[in-house]
Amino acid sequence: MDCEHLPKYVDFFLDGELADVEHAAIEAHLQQCESCREVISRESRFRAALRQSLRTVVAPGSLRDQIEAKIDSAGKSRYLPTLAYAAGIALIAGLGYAVVANIIANPGFEEQAIAFHQQNEKTEIVGNRSEVDSFLKIRAPFSYQVPLEDTGDIKLVGARLATVGGNPAVVFLYDGGGRRFSVTQYKPPSDWQPGPARIGRQEGYTYATYGDGALVQTLVGDMPEAELTKIVPAAWQK
Amino acid sequence: MAIWKSRKSNSERFKREALPHLDAVYRFALTMTHDGALADDLVQETYMKALAAFDSFQEGTNCKAWLFRILRNTFVNQVRDRRKEVVVEEIPEGLGALWADSSSFSDPESAVILASTRQQLQNALNALPIDFRTAVSLSDIEGLTYQEIADVMATPIGTVMSRLYRGRRMMKEYLLRQGQQSNSQGKVLSLVGSKTGRGG
Structure with missing residues (x-):
């Protein structure tokens, strides 16, 4: 890789679309070349500005409620379509909502942690460990513990407050060698059984849930399982 | 049951x-x-x-x-x-020439672009023809891969790449013109990036 060819690869490089070997060749060149580093840095700042600015738009709460209600009533009216038409959609939809609301269990903690992970733009404090800590000390309504210590590869970069299963939670944001991952920390549910980290994949994300009787955390990232497992503290690895 | x-x-x-x-x-x-x-x-x-x-x-x-x-x-x-126009492939007047230019923007130009406000970024995205803003928003805002964008848009991956390339350049060109206009009117722009003015 050289300065003449690099501009053609800037987009692919930043979009993560290069093969490992090509990506490594560009990184090697960037280590030696300040002007190419500057080209990459400008482009990457533009992308970051675009993402940070335009991801702040969120769906209105009323839209979410309408869609949830429609999903519930659709489930019911599909079960009894003939009766629904005969008896009137409104009656059945009303009944269906009451019954379904009763039966549906709380969504899993991992799903919530993944949802928080995706809401990057809602970060309330952006800063290093001590800045995050002083923000949370005043505001967190439970005794949180910063879940991972900063290392050469892992750095705390932000946090926000949230709720998991009706209990307060803190979402910690980390940078791991240029990749973002999050750790949502919360009080364990009553039936929580401490054991090795529970690792899985959902919605294109990898997660690991671990913790003792006092605090549980769910780590979420878009890295492969093996890489995510390495971040889990040794005590919770198999 | x-x-x-x-x-x-x-x-x-x-x-x-x-x-x-x-x-x-x-x-x-x-x-x-x-x-x-x-x-x-x-x-x-x-x-x-x-x-x-x-x-x-x-x-x-x-x-x-x-x-x-x-x-x-x-x-x-x-x-x-509704029999309306669906896909607009034409590049707005004056922006098509950018396609031929493969070099990136100069440092001072980039500083102007990076000083854009949230609203200016939104306007720049909205000003793109629909297939270009779809590609840019799916990639740069929502983080989809080229293959995923190709699937969403039902187009070959090469088309996605060229729409991204052209869409991003058109946005920057738009922001550059906006920024230069604002600067020439003496307005103060709020900074999006923290290190916008440094020399290369």
């Missing part, structure tokens, strides 16, 4: 998989329609279609990309039904 249970668990699973993407789906609907009320309707229709087709969704694949594909198809069909 086996059927009842499977219906219930189906909509339960759908909620778990699809609802966390609501913000992203809504943003994409706004990108397509530029109108809050139309976006609301489009999102509702998308979720109802997705629920009906949920059996065809493959677990472990990207649910967000799947919802985007349904949304875009719904939107394109709606517009087609």
Whole structure:
């Protein structure tokens, strides 16, 4: 890789679309070349500005409620379509909502942690460990513990407050060698059984849930399982 | 009650998989329609279609990309039904020449671009022809891969790459002109990046 060819690869490089070997060749060149580093840095700042600015738009709460209600009533009216038409959609939809609301269990903690992970733009404090800590000390309504210590590869970069299963939670944001991952920390549910980290994949994300009787955390990232497992503290690895 | 249970668990699973993407789906609907009320309707229709087709969704694949594909198809069909213009491929006047220029912007130009406000960035994205703003928003805002964008837009991956390249350049050109106009009028721009003015 050289300065003449690099501009053609800037987009692919930043979009993560290069093969490992090509990506490594560009990184090697960037280590030696300040002007190419500057080209990459400008482009990457533009992308970051675009993402940070335009991801702040969120769906209105009323839209979410309408869609949830429609999903519930659709489930019911599909079960009894003939009766629904005969008896009137409104009656059945009303009944269906009451019954379904009763039966549906709380969504899993991992799903919530993944949802928080995706809401990057809602970060309330952006800063290093001590800045995050002083923000949370005043505001967190439970005794949180910063879940991972900063290392050469892992750095705390932000946090926000949230709720998991009706209990307060803190979402910690980390940078791991240029990749973002999050750790949502919360009080364990009553039936929580401490054991090795529970690792899985959902919605294109990898997660690991671990913790003792006092605090549980769910780590979420878009890295492969093996890489995510390495971040889990040794005590919770198999 | 086996059927009842499977219906219930189906909509339960759908909620778990699809609802966390609501913000992203809504943003994409706004990108397509530029109108809050139309976006609301489009999102509702998308979720109802997705629920009906949920059996065809493959677990472990990207649910967000799947919802985007349904949304875009719904939107394109709606517009087609109303016999309006669907796909605008032409590049706005004066911007087409940029395609030939493969070098990046100079440092001072980049400083102007990076000083854009949130509203200016939004305007620049909105000013792109629909297929270009779709590609840029799916990549730069929602983080989809080229292959996922190609699937959403039903186009070859090469087309996605050229739309991204041209879309990003058009946005920067737009922001550069806006920034230069504002500067020449003596307005103070708020800074998006923290290190916008440094020399290379």
